Structure formats: structure tokens, C-alpha cells
Amino acid sequence: MRTPRFAAALAVALAAVALPVTAGAAPTDGISIAATPTDQLRPGDAGAQIVNGERTTVREHPFVIAGMRVGGGGPQGQSCTASVVGKRKILTAAHCMVDATGAKSYIYGDDDLNTPGDETFRTAVASFKTHPGYTGSGGWRTGYDVAVVTTVDDLPVPESQWAKVAGSGDSALTQPGKSGLSLGYGKTSSGGGSGELRKTTLPVNDPNSCQVFDIRVNGDLMVCTGYNDGRTANCSGDSGGPFIVDGVVVGVSSWGSSGCDRYSIMARLTNAMGDWVRAEIGGTQPGGFGVALSPSSGKADPGKHVSTSVTTTAAEGGPEKLDLSASALPAGTTATFQPSSTITSGEVAKLTLQPSTTTPPGTYKITITAKGPSAAKTAEYTLTVGDGGTTNGPKPTATPNSATVPPGGYANATIAITGGTAPYRLTATGLPHPPMFTPQTVYPGRTSRMTVMGPYQRGTYTVTITATDTNGRTGTTTYTLTVR
Template identity: 75%
Template sequence: MRKRQLAAAVTLAMAAVTVAITTSAGAAQTERISIAANPTADLPGPDASAQIVNGTKTTVKEHPFIIAGMRVGGGGPQGQSCTASVVGKRKIITAAHCMIDAVGDKSYIYGDDDLNTPGDETFRTKLASFKTHPNYSGNGGWKTGYDVAVVTTADDLPVPEAQWAKVAGSGDTALTAPGKSALSLGYGKTSSSGGSGELRKTTLPINDPSGCNVFDIKVNGDLMVCSGFNDGRTANCSGDSGGPLIVDGVIVGVSSWGSSKCDRYSIFGRLTNAMGDWARGEIGGTTPPGDGTFSVALSPATGKVDAGKYLSTSVTTKAGDQGAEKLDLSASGLPTGATATFQPASVNSGDVAKLTLQTAATTPSGTYKVTVTAKGTSGSKAAEYTLTVGDGGQPPTGSLKVTVAPNAATVGPGGYANATVTITGGTGAVKLTGTGGLSGPMFSPATTSNGTSRMTVAGPYQRGTHKVTITATDSTGKTGSAEYTITVR
């Protein structure tokens, strides 16, 4: 990717002070000094956001934890302003200045490689809350450090736990040793005046911070990671703020600031210290999420039972490279009235447990996805069991049944809501279409063969209650429909 050149805020440009730097050799040589700016799309107009400079295009499929930060008034496509990483079910890590310095209502778009073509995303959610590091000093605090924040989203993020990004902590200092090679990702500009909105990546070397003081503010190596080059060959730029710096599969920094012309070093908020420990605590654990070194599976992975009866399956585990570890077993997604019993409730990786699923006489007919989770010291892993109760709740042969859950939402004018559409019955692949809302609902995928799709719908700008109609059409032309209610407050 082109090096993302950080767009300087107007106030920063006016306040910048030029100072001289003496080389480490002690010569009276004066080096060019760059005005520092944070890489957030904080200037109005089409040139306000940016992408990685001299990088290459990449995809969310390749990096499934990456997510785009949007805000009202953001300078990038659709208001893109920052980049972030999914680290939990509703948790995102980004830069503190993306939350404090960049004003405007914020939301996040997932699944889109190019924000210049609206409607490609698979998911959109609003910000529910956020926490910046307690030592972040407020507006402009990126100049002195602690530029990290943990965001809680309004909706569950469509990223499996195994694909959540891992966050470094104080025990990972070796990952930011000078000479390490790091990956940077973001939706920012391709130059200080270039376009933005495409997901790009670039490789940056990690440098000794003492050699990176070529700006009008100090690079504090205790709180910042200096990466990249001093000649502008590749760098972060406006719109890349909050994006990850990754070494050996672990986020070691979040994009914080750099040259206003995106032509020198890129500076990241350091996570291989107490800042990373703080972020991991806010995310919900002191260890990186999800990547247990062991494996877990179910045999068989499907079963059918009448209401009031039970059935069993085997939970098989296998130790990873770190050897055997104790695994605690649990189950979620059970239908009403059903219980799960593990014998035993904890095993050593490599052992087998018996899982018994007991339904009640009142358990509704239907097909359910039961998730079995094993948690150990190295993380957690999950396996899925398909449980069919009674006739599975299937409609008559050949007909289509469409359900939406939830079937209603309340949003602000133009606000987004999400729901899951489930189709049962029919023949072959089923195509989803719809009417209502601001411009009709979007489905991901629009054609489904497994019976489920994610629906995103925007509320009209007129207040009141509006109906959205979802229509499913199978390969033989049979149709089914359902209604969804969206209320604009």
C-alpha cells in the first residue's frame, strides 16, 4: 500500500513548531523536521481521509478481525475516519484519539474491502460505549502517548472467536524489539492528498525510537512504537488511525500519529507494556482471546430426539504443542427446557467426555445449534452440535417459511438495525429480496443454501413505525415472506 500519510489537523498545522535535531554522532548537522499529525480523517472535504502509502490491496477475508470506523463528518467514503480490530464478541481496539479528538456520532462497518462502493458490507453497528486509557490526556493527547481505547459495540460482531485479534501485553516486549518486521492495515489515504476507503496493508520495520525523533514532538519509546522508514517509501496516513501493527500474529500497537505529509516514520501506541495489559483487562481477560492450542470435536455432531427424551454424543479433545492441559466444558444455545450434562465436566486435553442432552416435554420442535466450548490455560475452542427436536419445526414439503429474529427494532433517523433471517423448506438455493426502510434491506448473503442470512436495514428519516417486507424465492419459484418493523424515534 502507499504509505498512509497522516493528514494534519488545521490547528496542529498552525501550532507546529520547527526544531533542529542533532545527529547521534554529535555533528552540527541539521535534519529536516516534520510537523506531526494524527492519522484521523479530521479535516473536512474529500481529502480528509487516507490509506496506507505504497501498500497493496488486501481483504477482510484475509484479515477477518479488521473493521472500519465511521463517524458523522468523517472525511473518508461513507464517513470513514479510523481503522480498528475486533478483539471480542462486542469489543474493538482502536486509538483513543479516534474517540476523543474525532467528533461526530460513530459506527462501525464490517466485511467491506472498498468503502467507495456502499452496500458491500456484511454488517454495521453503532458504538455503545468506549474507554480510553486513563492516562490519555484528552484532545491532542496522542502527542504524549497512551493513545489506545477499547470500544463496546451495540451488537454482536460477526467474527468467530477463533478469528479475534490477539493483543500484546507487558510480557511481549520482544515483539517490538528493533529490527522486527510488522504488518500494518488500514482504510486510510494512499498519500496526503490521495484517495481512501480501500483496505490496504504494508510491511514496516520496527525501529529504535531514539532514532525517530525527526518531528516537532518527541517519540516516547516507553509509550510509542516507531515503525517504517524516514524516506516516505511506505507509511500510515489519514484514516489509518487505530489500525493494528502486527508482529507474529499479535497486535503490538495501534496507529497513532506520524508526519502530516505521510512521508516519514509511522508512530503507534505501544501495547507491549502496561497499556496492553490495561487493554486486555478492558477486553475481558488477561490472555489473548480464543486461540487454544488444543482441539475439540463432537462425534456424532448431529442428532434427533423427541421432546422429553435424551441423546448423547462424545466430546473428543486433542492436546496441542504445549502438551496436556485441563479443559472446562460448557454448552450454550440449548432450546427451551433442555439441559446439558458433561461426564466429566472437566477433562485433560487428549481425553474424551460424554455429553448428554436432555429435552423436556415442553421443548418446542425445531433444529438448534448447540455450541460446546472447552476452556483451558492456552485459550478456548468450540465445536457445534446440530440438535433436532421432534419434526424440526419444518413446514409442509415444498413450502417456504421465513422468520426474522428479532422482528422489530427502534433506531434514530437513518440509523441501522440488524436481524437474522431464517428460511426453512423450499428447494435448492433461496434468494432474498425486500422492500421498506430507507432504501430496502440488505442481505448477507443475498442467496443462501444453509437457511440463514444477516439482514441490515436503515430506518427512514421520517419518524414513526415502518414495515419492511422480506421475500424468499427458492430455485423452483416458490416464495415465502415475513414482516419486520422498524420504528424511527
């Protein structure tokens, strides 16, 4: 009987050639065709450029597990990669469960699936849930490509070794300039072998620099990682694998280019998607302390204040010290924790929110974060200031409000919004390729950067920018793009 071998994985790239996002810049390379990094990638889609990485082991990354399916293209039917996040819970990509046919199962404890018999455990899928925003087969193109799987059997991974999942309080972990570890059992090139657990380090990029595919990289729902020259990236079979920054899973391998030679796109977890994953896991995350607000909403006139209780519960492993903070505060609003912003899990703190006399009326979503040694968890408070901004809708403005570019060139503008009830969601019409907003959801006192791509047909185009507030009211402004 072979000794079980433990493994971790390479993330091999599905990237594309970066197009400059400055006005007047022309693309230097073509647009890549986007594809999911599953076993359905065809070798004929691109040349066999090796995507670098290195062998690793399950012993080094004990939460990594291989996703299998009947008819899967990898060794023993390997199709995707995943992470153990609970006693019977696995985190993977939604398209691994919806887009690929065939009965699904998981193999644990094998560093190389090309040698059957090395695994320590195999279990079938009892059920799974995809994010409510995932639109079904092909939904990875628009985002929400994440799923939580429940297995038939208990997984042989101790709680202390389960993967930690990011949430909306961890947005700093996916800021451009950070870098993370990608793991997977996928191919080492678009036409190469697969089944070995590998790892690679990928930088986090500004999504504006990653608009090199035939579909848009949505920075609100996706993390653009890797490089534009194919030096290392995710490939077929790496789908669903973790992207880890500072010990936390901040993304799930989702898609890239059909040639595995450009940027690797991850489903973002440092937002409400991660909060959804945590809820589906059921509070079984490592360092499973809890945080809640009572009440979770309130109203204060400008210059007045309102209070709520921040209630925490200790994990089974015992109490730990927590640092409390509040973010996404409306302009001029202060947040005070009593008796202190540092408490021990199991204790209660009083939070007082006080808008200033100049804070605009509106309804605001405030994020309360409790950060401990094991994890950071969040709760949301809805603050209504004054009349909630019920009389006027949002008013967006674009600065500058026009630009001139060559065919296929790029230009940027800053979008600011006043009035209405924050936060606001931005959309636009008037171009063959819709503009990209970073971020697409704008919170009080903040702005968004709009990036537009000039059509290849010369002429003057009027872009209508629409801001929609939380009450469904809309406001518009226009932006003129001249292609010469």
C-alpha cells in the same frame, strides 16, 4: 445485490527525516509537524507523494473493521480503522473516539468503502473506554493512545478470528529489527484517495532514530515504525488500525507527520497498555486461558526464599501446554518452578524466588509469563528484599557526564541507578527539548540511554537528571552539555 467484498488495509506513513543521535551530528533535514492519521488531515499540509502499499481483503484479515463517524472525511464518513477483539469489543486509537466529533459506528466486511452496499454488517457504539493515561483531546502527543469500544450488536466475526492483543510479556515483539504488517482504510497520500483496505510492511526502529518531529517519540509508550523517506507509511484514515508482528497486534496506529512522508508512530501494546486492553476486553481473547498468582507479593531476606502459586485456568477450547518463565528479576535472584516450568492450563505450579546474599535491598516488580500455542499472558509479583531499601533514595549516575555538540547536534549517555526501591522513572530538566530516556522506566540491574539534543543557541547547559523510585523518593545527578 452486490456480493460482499472482504478487505484489509494499507498503513501509509506519517514519518520524518532521521536525525543522527551521535555526538557532534547535525540534523540534515527539518523537524516535521506531527499529526494524527485521521480524516482531519488537510490536503494542503503537504505534497501528494504516494505512500506505497497493496490492496488486501477482509477475507485475508477477518478482524479488520472500518470506523465511521458523522462528518468523517472518508467515503461514507470513514474516519479510522480498528480491530475486532471480542464478541462486542473493538480495539482502536483513543483519539479516534475523543478528538474526532460526530456519532461513531463501524462497518464490517467491505474491501472498498467507495462502493456503498458492499458491507455485510454495521453497528453503532454502545460505549468506549480510553486508557486512563490518555489526557483528552490532543493526548496522542504524550501517549496512551488506545481505546476499547463496546458495540451495540454482536460482531459477525467468530472467536477464532478475533485479533490477538499483545501484553507486557511480549516486549520482544517490538524490539528494533522486527517488522510487522500495518492495515488500514486510510489515504494513499496526504491529498490522495482513501477507503480501500490496504496493507504494508513496516520495520520497527529504535525510537532514538525517530526524533524528527516537533513532539517527542516516547519509546516507553510508542513504537516507531516505517521509514524516513516516505516510501510507505500510515496516513489519514489509518488511525486505530493494527500493527501486527508474528500474528499479534503489538501497536495501534497513532500519529506521524502531517505530510504522511516519514515514520509512522504506533501506540505500544507490549507493556501495561496491552495488559489494560486485555482486562477491558474481559478475558475473551483467543486462547483465553488465565494466569494468576496467589499471593501476588512477598518478602525474603538476602539468601532466603519466598514462594507463590502460579494458578492457570483452561480456555473454553480446552487445555493447552504452557511454558512458564520469570523476568525482571533483581540481581542474583533465581526463579524455580515446581514440579516443572511446563504445565497444562488448569494446573498449578509452585514458584520459588531466592535472592542471593548480594541482592540489593529493594522492592521489585517481577513478571511471570505463561506462553501457550494461542497466546502469552502475564501476571506481576512484587518481591521485597530485606528492608525494601527504605533507608536510602535512588542515586543516578551519567556516563559520560558531559559532551560537546554543534547547534542542534545530539549526544548520548548511559544512566545507571543504585539504591532506593526499583523500578525507577527518569526525568530531566535544563534544556528546551527534554532529553529522551530509553527506557524511561529502569528495572533492577539495568541501565537507560539518555539522548540529548543541543539547543540552537550556543552556550553551556546543565541538565539535571532525576530518578524517582516506587516510594516517591528522588535522587539527582547533573550532565553538562556544551553547544559550540
